[in-house]
Amino acid sequence: MSRLATLPVRWRLAITSAGLTFAILLLFAVVVGVFTSKRLHGNFDDELKLAAADIAEHVNVYPYQGAIELGESPDLIDAAATGHAAIRIVSLNGGPIYSVPQQAPDLGPPAAGTHDASGYRVVSRPIYYRGSDQPIAFLQYARPRESVENTIDRMQLFLALGVVGGTLLALLAGLTVAERAMEPIARLTSTAKRIARTRDPAVRIPIPAADDEVADLARTLDQMLRALDESRAETEAALARQREFVADASHELRTPLTSILTNLELLEDELEGERREIARSALRSSRRMRGLVADLLLLARADAGQRAARRPTDLAQVVREAAVEVAPVAPDHELSVDARDAALVEGSPDELHRLVLNLLHNATVHTPAGTQVRASVQRRDGTVVLEVADDGPGVPEELGKRVFERFVRGEGDSAASRRRGTGLGLAIVQAVAEGHGGSVELADSERGARFVVRLPATEAPAPPGAEERAVASEPA
Numbered sequence: 001m002s003r004l005a006t007l008p009v010r011w012r013l014a015i016t017s018a019g020l021t022f023a024i025l026l027l028f029a030v031v032v033g034v035f036t037s038k039r040l041h042g043n044f045d046d047e048l049k050l051a052a053a054d055i056a057e058h059v060n061v062y063p064y065q066g067a068i069e070l071g072e073s074p075d076l077i078d079a080a081a082t083g084h085a086a087i088r089i090v091s092l093n094g095g096p097i098y099s100v101p102q103q104a105p106d107l108g109p110p111a112a113g114t115h116d117a118s119g120y121r122v123v124s125r126p127i128y129y130r131g132s133d134q135p136i137a138f139l140q141y142a143r144p145r146e147s148v149e150n151t152i153d154r155m156q157l158f159l160a161l162g163v164v165g166g167t168l169l170a171l172l173a174g175l176t177v178a179e180r181a182m183e184p185i186a187r188l189t190s191t192a193k194r195i196a197r198t199r200d201p202a203v204r205i206p207i208p209a210a211d212d213e214v215a216d217l218a219r220t221l222d223q224m225l226r227a228l229d230e231s232r233a234e235t236e237a238a239l240a241r242q243r244e245f246v247a248d249a250s251h252e253l254r255t256p257l258t259s260i261l262t263n264l265e266l267l268e269d270e271l272e273g274e275r276r277e278i279a280r281s282a283l284r285s286s287r288r289m290r291g292l293v294a295d296l297l298l299l300a301r302a303d304a305g306q307r308a309a310r311r312p313t314d315l316a317q318v319v320r321e322a323a324v325e326v327a328p329v330a331p332d333h334e335l336s337v338d339a340r341d342a343a344l345v346e347g348s349p350d351e352l353h354r355l356v357l358n359l360l361h362n363a364t365v366h367t368p369a370g371t372q373v374r375a376s377v378q379r380r381d382g383t384v385v386l387e388v389a390d391d392g393p394g395v396p397e398e399l400g401k402r403v404f405e406r407f408v409r410g411e412g413d414s415a416a417s418r419r420r421g422t423g424l425g426l427a428i429v430q431a432v433a434e435g436h437g438g439s440v441e442l443a444d445s446e447r448g449a450r451f452v453v454r455l456p457a458t459e460a461p462a463p464p465g466a467e468e469r470a471v472a473s474e475p476a
Contacts (some may be wrong), residue, residue, distance in 0.1 A: 014174030367392030
């Protein structure tokens with residue numbers, strides 16, 4: 001890719017304009033320079049010829065004793081030799097008769113027309129004696145070529161400066177014109193960046209006043225954004241209806257599920273043998289369904305922005321209670337809790353309990369027997385940090401980026417554990433953490449998996465009886 005192609009558009013337009021201007025001015029300067037140089041040389045030769053002819057008419061020469069003598073005309077010759085001119089009168093065989101100045105350079109043998117000699121432009125004119133048609137001498141009149149060459153050099157310098165100056169002016173003018181021409185596009189770009197930053201297609205595109213290609217592009221983009229905004233509104237409305245339906249359906253399912261569970265429990269106690277096993281299996285499935293409905297209800301409420309009642313809650317106490325609940329169902333795991341100091345957060349105790357319970361349950365289900373599971377709660381700079389870590393096999397790399405997505409399940413320790421999982425546990429953890437203004441992440445760990453939850457701390461007092469419960473509860 002050429003370097004020009006990497007420049008901004010305004011610079012490419014300006015450089016292209018300046019390049020065309022340079023080419024035009026250069027061609028003009030070459031043509032003008034050539035013709036002007038020829039004209040100056042021609043005028044210089046014409047002046048030499050006229051001056052030589054005028055001097056030759058007034059020079060008086062005559063033959064004397066086999067030689068050529070100069071009559072009374074030296075004053076005229078001296079006067080004509082002003083301005084660095086050189087004049088020589090030579091015989092037919094080239095012998096010098098008279099020269100001004102005395103140290104005049106050798107102008108070469110007389111020749112028709114003009115020629116160059118010793119840095120001079122020389123013209124030769126024949127001199128006649130008393131009306132004779134045969135010349136008896138020649139007048140050589142010369143002027144330095146430096147005078148006309150200096151004039152030509154100055155003319156070429158002015159042309160070169162004109163080419164360079166015109167090119168620079170064309171570059172500046174091109175930048176100015178390109179800047180003004182790109183101004184509507186710059187406004188479109190600024191608006192597009194704002195839309196990309198805010199993700200709000202309701203922002204309107206500025207339409208230029210001129211009815212040109214840029215205005216057509218702006219109108220097209222504006223129509224596209226209007227269509228996207230309408231589509232987003234329809235999609236959000238459909239999602240809102242879907243969330244409301246899931247929340248309502250989950251809520252309505254809780255009552256019949258509770259009735260089913262109650263009846264199955266009573267039926268299990270009354271049946272014997274194979275029928276009792278069938279009732280027990282249906283009871284287990286119903287309990288799983290009740291858990292799934294509860295999970296869906298919690299997620300639907302989180303998606304709909306519905307907040308449960310909140311109050312200052314000691315997260316350390318919640319962790320201890322959740323550990324006591326998990327310990328009996330995971331007897332083959334070493335569960336330890338470091339939550340001695342109070343860590344108050346503003347939240348829903350039930351949802352926070354569900355968050356901790358899901359993290360501990362996830363650690364015990366997806367690790368082999370004998371794995372250590374550690375839970376700790378600390379307060380750091382206005383933030384309560386909950387960590388749940390284990391020394392199991394860890395989360396596979398391909399699953400790490402999707403671990404908080406819904407219905408994503410890893411490989412548990414056993415087929416039974418995989419059947420019990422719904423793939424919503426970590427999704428609920430994320431929904432509860434973000435719903436409480438916090439975050440959750442799968443942090444780096446040398447061994448096993450380590451989940452870190454950060455929640456805003458609060459200074460509000462804990463509800464009555466929290467200290468007594470904290471003292472009465474021991475680490476699992």
